[in-house]
Amino acid sequence: MRKSILIIIYKKTLTYLVIASILAFLVPYAFVKATNEKRISPATPLTGKIIVIDPGHGGVDSGTHYGQKILEKDINLKIGLILKTAIQAQGATVFMTRESDISLDDQKKNGSRHREDLNARVRLTNTSNADIFISIHANYIRNSSSTLGPMVFYYGSSEKSKQLAESIQQSLNTLSGYKKVGTKASHSAHKGNYVILRETMPPGVLVETGFLSNAIDRTLLQKESHQQEIAKLITEGLIRYFKHPEDIH
């Protein structure tokens, strides 16, 4: 009788010891795993996506301009580089068509310099295995200095490009800079027959970030806080496109 009680106690102790040893292994492992997971950013709808950003113009090609100092190519590059960081932070891989003040034409080739520059951007996009393509520009309109605000263009026959354009436009329509000066800038996404949209294979958009012909846009587009907000809202539009296409209208 006493012997069997001892055996039971011994067995119980053994069981506790086994459980304690297993826990001793698992608890530190779980802790290390949790701290590791903290260091790796959580997955987002952009994780693993490949995105080409094309800051329009560059080098000898200033794009549009206001006076001698406000050049479209500079604004495009600044916004493009901020956008690159914003999109990378969401876990996407970004390819830039340019990251400095250069044009992409090869002078040795035949044909116009402008066309060669566009061809190089198209080639880079079509060989990058990209999920989407974003070209960044700034606008100018003669005889309508009151027209303002960002406008997003897509190539007509691509349903996905249309969805992407509408999603980005929807986000850009909420830019805070206009409200602060007591005005509004709201547009719909537009069809645009641009080489860069027509000849690139992935769904893509051309974002005209504002009008250099408009005084409010000119001031805003040179402000870093406004450039940051544009990049943030484009990224928000991309996330909506990949995650909730049904919310786009």
Ligand SMILES: [Zn+2]
């Ligand atoms: Zn342009």
